[in-house]
Amino acid sequence: MTAEVRSGKWRRALAVVLCGLVTLPALARPLGYDDARHLLNRTGFAANTPEINEFAQLTREAAVARLLRWTDQAPVVPAPEWTQAPYELPLRPALMSDVERQEYQRRLISQGRDLKAWWMAEMLITPSPLTEKMVLFWHNHFTSSLRKVRMPLLMYRQHMTLRRHALGNFRELLQAMARDPAMLIYLDGAASRKGQPNENFARELMELFTLGEGRYGEQDVKEAARAFTGWSIDRDSGEFLFRPLLHDDGVKTVLGVSGLHEGAAVLGILLERPETAEFIVAKLWREFVSTEPDMREVRRIASVFRTSSYDIRAALRELLTADAFYAPRNRGNLVKSPVDLVVGTLRQFRMAVADPLPYVLTVGRLGQDLFAPPNVKGWPGGDSWINATTLLSRRQFLENVFRGSEPEPAMRVVAMTGNRPNDLQFDDAAWFRQFDGKAVDDWQRVVFATRPVAAVAGRDAAALRMAVQDPAYQLK
Amino acid sequence: MNRREFLAATGAASVSVLWSAQAARAATTGYGNVLVLVELQGGNDGLNTVIPFADPAYYALRPQLAIAREQVLALDAATGLHPALQPLLALWQAGELAIVQGVGYPDANLSHFRSIEIWDTASRSNEYLQDGWLARSFKASPAPREYAADGVVVGGGAMGPFAGGARAVAITNTEQFLRQARLAQPAAATTGGGALAHILKVEREVAQAAAGLSVGHAFSTVFPAGAFGNSVRTAAQVIAAQPGVAAVKIGLGSFDTHRGQLVTHARLLQELAGGLVALKAALMELQRWDSALVMTYSEFGRRAAQNSSGGTDHGTAAAHFAMGGRVRGGLYGQPPELNRLDRNGNLAYAVDFRDLYSTVLGVWWGVSAEQALGGRFQPVGFVRA
Numbered sequence: 001m002t003a004e005v006r007s008g009k010w011r012r013a014l015a016v017v018l019c020g021l022v023t024l025p026a027l028a029r030p031l032g033y034d035d036a037r038h039l040l041n042r043t044g045f046a047a048n049t050p051e052i053n054e055f056a057q058l059t060r061e062a063a064v065a066r067l068l069r070w071t072d073q074a075p076v077v078p079a080p081e082w083t084q085a086p087y088e089l090p091l092r093p094a095l096m097s098d099v100e101r102q103e104y105q106r107r108l109i110s111q112g113r114d115l116k117a118w119w120m121a122e123m124l125i126t127p128s129p130l131t132e133k134m135v136l137f138w139h140n141h142f143t144s145s146l147r148k149v150r151m152p153l154l155m156y157r158q159h160m161t162l163r164r165h166a167l168g169n170f171r172e173l174l175q176a177m178a179r180d181p182a183m184l185i186y187l188d189g190a191a192s193r194k195g196q197p198n199e200n201f202a203r204e205l206m207e208l209f210t211l212g213e214g215r216y217g218e219q220d221v222k223e224a225a226r227a228f229t230g231w232s233i234d235r236d237s238g239e240f241l242f243r244p245l246l247h248d249d250g251v252k253t254v255l256g257v258s259g260l261h262e263g264a265a266v267l268g269i270l271l272e273r274p275e276t277a278e279f280i281v282a283k284l285w286r287e288f289v290s291t292e293p294d295m296r297e298v299r300r301i302a303s304v305f306r307t308s309s310y311d312i313r314a315a316l317r318e319l320l321t322a323d324a325f326y327a328p329r330n331r332g333n334l335v336k337s338p339v340d341l342v343v344g345t346l347r348q349f350r351m352a353v354a355d356p357l358p359y360v361l362t363v364g365r366l367g368q369d370l371f372a373p374p375n376v377k378g379w380p381g382g383d384s385w386i387n388a389t390t391l392l393s394r395r396q397f398l399e400n401v402f403r404g405s406e407p408e409p410a411m412r413v414v415a416m417t418g419n420r421p422n423d424l425q426f427d428d429a430a431w432f433r434q435f436d437g438k439a440v441d442d443w444q445r446v447v448f449a450t451r452p453v454a455a456v457a458g459r460d461a462a463a464l465r466m467a468v469q470d471p472a473y474q475l476k
Numbered sequence: 477m478n479r480r481e482f483l484a485a486t487g488a489a490s491v492s493v494l495w496s497a498q499a500a501r502a503a504t505t506g507y508g509n510v511l512v513l514v515e516l517q518g519g520n521d522g523l524n525t526v527i528p529f530a531d532p533a534y535y536a537l538r539p540q541l542a543i544a545r546e547q548v549l550a551l552d553a554a555t556g557l558h559p560a561l562q563p564l565l566a567l568w569q570a571g572e573l574a575i576v577q578g579v580g581y582p583d584a585n586l587s588h589f590r591s592i593e594i595w596d597t598a599s600r601s602n603e604y605l606q607d608g609w610l611a612r613s614f615k616a617s618p619a620p621r622e623y624a625a626d627g628v629v630v631g632g633g634a635m636g637p638f639a640g641g642a643r644a645v646a647i648t649n650t651e652q653f654l655r656q657a658r659l660a661q662p663a664a665a666t667t668g669g670g671a672l673a674h675i676l677k678v679e680r681e682v683a684q685a686a687a688g689l690s691v692g693h694a695f696s697t698v699f700p701a702g703a704f705g706n707s708v709r710t711a712a713q714v715i716a717a718q719p720g721v722a723a724v725k726i727g728l729g730s731f732d733t734h735r736g737q738l739v740t741h742a743r744l745l746q747e748l749a750g751g752l753v754a755l756k757a758a759l760m761e762l763q764r765w766d767s768a769l770v771m772t773y774s775e776f777g778r779r780a781a782q783n784s785s786g787g788t789d790h791g792t793a794a795a796h797f798a799m800g801g802r803v804r805g806g807l808y809g810q811p812p813e814l815n816r817l818d819r820n821g822n823l824a825y826a827v828d829f830r831d832l833y834s835t836v837l838g839v840w841w842g843v844s845a846e847q848a849l850g851g852r853f854q855p856v857g858f859v860r861a
Contacts, residue, residue, distance in 0.1 A: 188734045188735050188785055188787075191735055191784065191785035192784065192785070193784055195784070196783055196784030197783075197784075198734060198735070198783050198784065198785050198787075198789065199783075199789045199790070200734045200789065203586070203587070203790070207587050207589075207590075213587055213589070213590050214590075218586065218820050221586075222820070291671075332671075332672070333670055333671055334671060335671045335674075335675070375518075375588065375730070375732075376588075377588070377589050380634070382671075383671055383674040384634070384635075386674065386675055386678055387629075387635065387645070387646040387678060388645035388646050388647060388653070388678055388681060388682045388685065389646050389647060389648050389653065390646075391675065391678050391679065391682065392653065392656035392657060392682065393656070395656065396656055450672065453672075453676070471672060471675040471676060471679065472672065474671075474675055475671055475672060475675075
């Protein structure tokens, strides 16, 4: 294939877009292949040809409506059995013998691994990738980490709460997360009491969960911290428990509003502020559109979000039908997250995965350890996914996947768990068959969001191996 | 003649001799002097690190958290170190450990993320800058082109002070880095910004760093086990390579001890001290101890009073360490004034963190500090010429 043919292809694609703009309003005409691919890849994991073709027939509105309708499904992979067992109070290391302590630690580690592997399995086979994307988005917003919370059961329950509200109502999600036991441990709320409030949750609530930095004062943090005293955890059930004796029931003034606030009232005050909707929409923009939010659009969508009483679907509908979402400058301009890269690659190339655990370790090595974001601000994402170390690890993963050998950590996992190694099989002949009768480089339109840096020629496994090593493959 | 004129007049030839350890020892300033930054991630509790043990207010504010007077490693009649820092005493006695007390900045921000951004970019509290302070400095006064990189971040994570313009790479492990680097493609330069340009920039930096780094040096120093010990070992390997780098950043954490601080903090300080002592030994082996400056930093110190969870909340000023063969040991700055806390219960700062940066840029490297720091800051006198 010559460079001329390739540039011809991109020019044709551009010409189609331009014609469309002239002939029909964007909302009324069908999406077409490239817009459909863009929509599905940003909201899911590497869509395949039949899905793209199906969406290509729909108008923007219809496609987005369909996408949002698809997101109701409960997880298809059964959760680990221990998630249904009753809560056990965490044991005190001081009261245990060495053997008991080791046994207890081993159990926590193995449950944590189960949990990560379960979510990875769900992402690999879910019929509703947008659900997973949004659960991951909220996990990265209302962060908690296994490393501090320690009890996998509480992280599982938090995950299920995120899942329940992922495309529901942000007001309910916020109220639920403020009472979430894993969150109460992660940000020290459970230990905060009248007279000596712990400021950790109150500060991150304003800075990271609602208003954004600089939109509140130190005094607001202190007063809000008082309002959340007494929000605690029931020792028997591991559920939220309000302890009136530990609650500071005095008058507090938060953002100029005075009253005998309890935590719920503070959340209400924060939701009243337009900054909260703008902060969330700007974050959605960075997730789905580009790293540089268009603040005028953000304010428009935020006002829809607020007037819908924080319906998350309403915000997503505006975002995913906005012209900016489809603008040429916003194609291929986001770095794939480790989950995008790993899950997307395995799904795109229909690789059967016998054991999801090696891929849990892979995304961890690439900087996205599930259930364990680096700190309360979550994974910074964007360009920062890629540095010298992670770029090389990404390359290594892609090389291994297409070599037909299992990813590097698999051997370690086998040693640790006795699980059998992954038998990754890529059937290149079958994969290329979906492009029968198309131009020789048509498959590259599925693989790349933007033109590759180095020309890729041919239509076989070798060409594919080369394609995934191209820097453009790191983009979505 | 200032340094820049000197460089301009003598050309690259004089720069190239600066790499050799011999010449680096002879030179008093320049990039032959390596900088090792140690980030104490999460906000280190300065008051339980460098302890004002003669001040009754310290014990009053921290009934459960204060380090008992008899356990404090006294440096003078009023100031001492946390017992876990015992390995650092030898450095102190050798006059190679400077302790700068009360490092902070005006209108302190108590957010982890905003405050480390302020430290990383050397901005004012209300000013938002894109590039790291070292990136800005390297832009104005480039390190020799032959260097493997301007800087290396060991242990992954944020590029921090190198973010933006610097030629900097992040490395977790040198052997693994070199093994994988063969997968990097020396890509053509692209114009414009965006995600693709970022990836291509990283690729070029990987290729150059891989060409410049090696794992040739076999240290007889025993590095402590654990992540921080590994980072110290990798940092030493990076410094051993010729021509090397101007700056290395390593990190340790999390110091965000909102609860159960006593145990966590002691463990972290022990790791810190063990790692720093190993770093000195490795730099001595390389004959680089006299041309190395090791400096700690952190987004903030912690609240003077303990909280109800056996921890401390976010605070402001804190003490920091500088060490090296040409460091003039002793106490700098001001001891914490526990009777003069602000309305949030936080300490006033005595030394602006940009004074430390100005010491690095102006005194250690001999480049213009004013330009990179956006103002004139007073160097702290802990570097011997």
